[in-house]
Amino acid sequence: MTQHIGLSPALTEERGAPYASVQQEGGDAAPTRWWRDAVIYQVYVRSFTDSDGDGIGDLAGVRSRLPYLAALGVDALWLTPFYPSPMADFGYDVADYRDVDPMFGSLPDARALIEDAHEHGLKIIVDVVPNHTSDQHPWFRDALETGPGSPERGRYLFRDGTGPDGALPPNDWESVFGGPAWTRVADGQWYLHLFAPEQPDLDWEHPEVHAEFNDVLRFWLDLGVDGFRIDVAHGMVKRSGLPNVGYSDQIKMLGTNVLPYFDQDGVHEIHRNWRGILDSYEGERIGVAEAWAPTAERLSRYVRADELHQVFNFPYLSAEWDARALREVIEESLATAESVGAPTTWVLSNHDVQRHVTRYGDGETGLRRARAAALLTLALPGSAYVYQGEELGLPEVLDLPEEFLQDPQRARDPESGRDGCRVPIPWSGEEPPFGFGPGSSWLPAPPRWRDLTVAAQSAEPESMLELYRAALRIRRGHAALGDGALRWLGGPPGTLVFARGSENGGGRHFGCAVNLGERAARIAVAEEPLLTSGPVAREGDWLVIPPDTAVWWTMSPNGQVNGG
Numbered sequence: 001m002t003q004h005i006g007l008s009p010a011l012t013e014e015r016g017a018p019y020a021s022v023q024q025e026g027g028d029a030a031p032t033r034w035w036r037d038a039v040i041y042q043v044y045v046r047s048f049t050d051s052d053g054d055g056i057g058d059l060a061g062v063r064s065r066l067p068y069l070a071a072l073g074v075d076a077l078w079l080t081p082f083y084p085s086p087m088a089d090f091g092y093d094v095a096d097y098r099d100v101d102p103m104f105g106s107l108p109d110a111r112a113l114i115e116d117a118h119e120h121g122l123k124i125i126v127d128v129v130p131n132h133t134s135d136q137h138p139w140f141r142d143a144l145e146t147g148p149g150s151p152e153r154g155r156y157l158f159r160d161g162t163g164p165d166g167a168l169p170p171n172d173w174e175s176v177f178g179g180p181a182w183t184r185v186a187d188g189q190w191y192l193h194l195f196a197p198e199q200p201d202l203d204w205e206h207p208e209v210h211a212e213f214n215d216v217l218r219f220w221l222d223l224g225v226d227g228f229r230i231d232v233a234h235g236m237v238k239r240s241g242l243p244n245v246g247y248s249d250q251i252k253m254l255g256t257n258v259l260p261y262f263d264q265d266g267v268h269e270i271h272r273n274w275r276g277i278l279d280s281y282e283g284e285r286i287g288v289a290e291a292w293a294p295t296a297e298r299l300s301r302y303v304r305a306d307e308l309h310q311v312f313n314f315p316y317l318s319a320e321w322d323a324r325a326l327r328e329v330i331e332e333s334l335a336t337a338e339s340v341g342a343p344t345t346w347v348l349s350n351h352d353v354q355r356h357v358t359r360y361g362d363g364e365t366g367l368r369r370a371r372a373a374a375l376l377t378l379a380l381p382g383s384a385y386v387y388q389g390e391e392l393g394l395p396e397v398l399d400l401p402e403e404f405l406q407d408p409q410r411a412r413d414p415e416s417g418r419d420g421c422r423v424p425i426p427w428s429g430e431e432p433p434f435g436f437g438p439g440s441s442w443l444p445a446p447p448r449w450r451d452l453t454v455a456a457q458s459a460e461p462e463s464m465l466e467l468y469r470a471a472l473r474i475r476r477g478h479a480a481l482g483d484g485a486l487r488w489l490g491g492p493p494g495t496l497v498f499a500r501g502s503e504n505g506g507g508r509h510f511g512c513a514v515n516l517g518e519r520a521a522r523i524a525v526a527e528e529p530l531l532t533s534g535p536v537a538r539e540g541d542w543l544v545i546p547p548d549t550a551v552w553w554t555m556s557p558n559g560q561v562n563g564g
Helices: 059-064 066-072 106-117 138-146 207-225 267-279 296-303 324-339 363-379 447-453 456-459 464-477
Strands: 038-045 076-079 123-129 182-184 191-192 227-230 286-289 345-347 383-389 485-490 497-501 511-514 520-522 538-539 542-545 549-555
Touching: 059 106, 066 106, 066 464, 106 123, 123 207, 191 296, 207 267, 267 286, 267 296, 296 324, 296 464, 324 485, 324 497, 363 464, 363 497, 363 511, 363 549, 447 456, 456 464, 456 538, 497 520, 511 520, 511 542, 542 549
Parallel strands: 038 076, 038 383, 076 123, 123 227, 227 286, 345 383
Antiparallel strands: 182 191, 485 497, 497 511, 511 549, 520 542, 538 542
């Protein structure tokens, strides 16, 4: 397999350091709008690096890997929750929003990580979980102790039951993790939890809830974080009266149908308020929405000019490996974001879904498609997310022993567990846990990963890791990549071919072709490729691109592509 990883001389004219403010005349700093084209690396903290031998990754472990991440070429890190938590949902059940769980370290560790990241040119984005708290949060404990009608209970959604003696839930809402979204307490009332029973939903009609989270955001912004990924950003506000849905198996309706507990208009007032807080700090601090909405237009509302900066692009993540399906998703994503002046985001995997090497067919087929998908994703306009281990080509671990399967989502469907995408990533060595830490790991890595470690792939020029390093280097250096326009070009059936850069503008332009078909595709490209995801052949001015392969090249401003 041949990768063309050398940069042409023109690529030494980089777009500039991604986080340095541009000095204007008079010394004022102009906005860099770094978030519009940043490559953001998701760190699942408990599975990244263990510094103390307890088998769980921690903040000191992340800090030790900052040189690796900076050299990889990413621009920012998104850290999953590291707050004090009983870990009923691996940290998304927060007991204290202003501290660090001892298993992950301490507040000084968080401060040191943020400072060191900035020294390496990396931004830090942290999770905030505003829809619900842990049932061990002091507020919820107070709510249970004080009883019905108390101000403390008013911070959550407690209701009387229905049926004889209130023995039935207040309505038919279902938990994302399966079963009713209501749990009854000793005094007879019920509380709402759209996720696990250990994650009671807050009542955002209560002014103390607003004030609390305003203060939480400021706490971490004062500590130096560069933004927040907002968990369940569509979920804080519920429809007045909490009406029945009228249907069962409601999780299948998420993102496709209107639900009385998701994507209510009131959430936008919360996000507008938070945008004001973010804008009051220097350094272009950002908000990223994890949001599901039934239409593209409704999703775009989360990133209007006075709301959040980015929203995750789940339709792209879930698209089939098919040229027509992917083009439709790409076009709709770009049009939706453009309608409100926001950047588009692109993501292939995260900690909640099966890794895309496996989704794309597993084995050699899945790996080949994942390599091509990486070049497609990093060539598209906007911001890209990379889930840890994606750059190593890690597949889903489908054969974890039953005793290690802990994901609460398995209560809904045993096959829906997310443990397999959260196995600690391999760094070095011949045996598990492959340099993850000095001891064992909370989820066991399979022995077959010995060839996928960072150390092994760093010594292999044709590895997935070296492909990502080359692609990220080119992306940062090529003026036509990152934020900007996309122009579709003609190509053979089963291919996606497009140019980056203004059609009538000057400067260096960029071409990308991906063959998603079953046969080799021929396209007219006179220039030598900058990078390919797999072997390609040259026949005069034609490139012969095998199935499941992508090619990058620099092209003339008005270049066209003919296919055969």
